[in-house]
Amino acid sequence: MIVSCEKCNLQFLIKKNDIPKNGRIVKCGICNSEWLQKPYNKEVIPVAKKHYFANLFLLLLLILFFIGLMVTFKKEMLLIYPPLNMFYDNLDQFNYHFLTKLNLFLKEIIQSISRLL
Numbered sequence: 001m002i003v004s005c006e007k008c009n010l011q012f013l014i015k016k017n018d019i020p021k022n023g024r025i026v027k028c029g030i031c032n033s034e035w036l037q038k039p040y041n042k043e044v045i046p047v048a049k050k051h052y053f054a055n056l057f058l059l060l061l062l063i064l065f066f067i068g069l070m071v072t073f074k075k076e077m078l079l080i081y082p083p084l085n086m087f088y089d090n091l092d093q094f095n096y097h098f099l100t101k102l103n104l105f106l107k108e109i110i111q112s113i114s115r116l117l
Helices: 053-074 074-080 082-116
Strands: 001-004 011-013 024-027 034-037
Touching: 001 074, 053 074, 053 082
Parallel strands: none
Antiparallel strands: 001 011, 024 034
16 A cells, blocks of 8 residues: 655555554654645556557667668668678668568559559
8 A cells, every 4th residue: 555645745554454444643754744644445546558559659669760871871780790791782672672672562552553444
C-alpha cells in the first residue's frame, strides 16, 4: 500500500496489513508530521503503458539512420574498415531486388487501372 505524507507529499510503501480497518496514526520519516491513515478499498498503482508501436517505429528509424550514415560515408568507412565491402554488396543486392519487385508491382497496378478505364 502506498501512503503519502500530507505535509511534504513524500510517498511510502507499507504493508496493507499494518493499517487496521479503523485507521492508524502514521508519522512521516522526513518531516515528522503525523496523520490518521485509513486503509484504501482499492490499491491504485499507476501502470505504465507499453508503446510497442512507437518503440518499433523508433527502432526502424534508428536502423534507417544508421544505414543512411553508412551509405553517405561509404568511401570513408571502407578506408577505415575494408571488410565492410561485403555489407555494401549485400545492400546493393537488396536494393536491386527490392526495386525490381517494386517496379513489377507498380506496372501491374498501372495495367489493372488502365484496363478499368
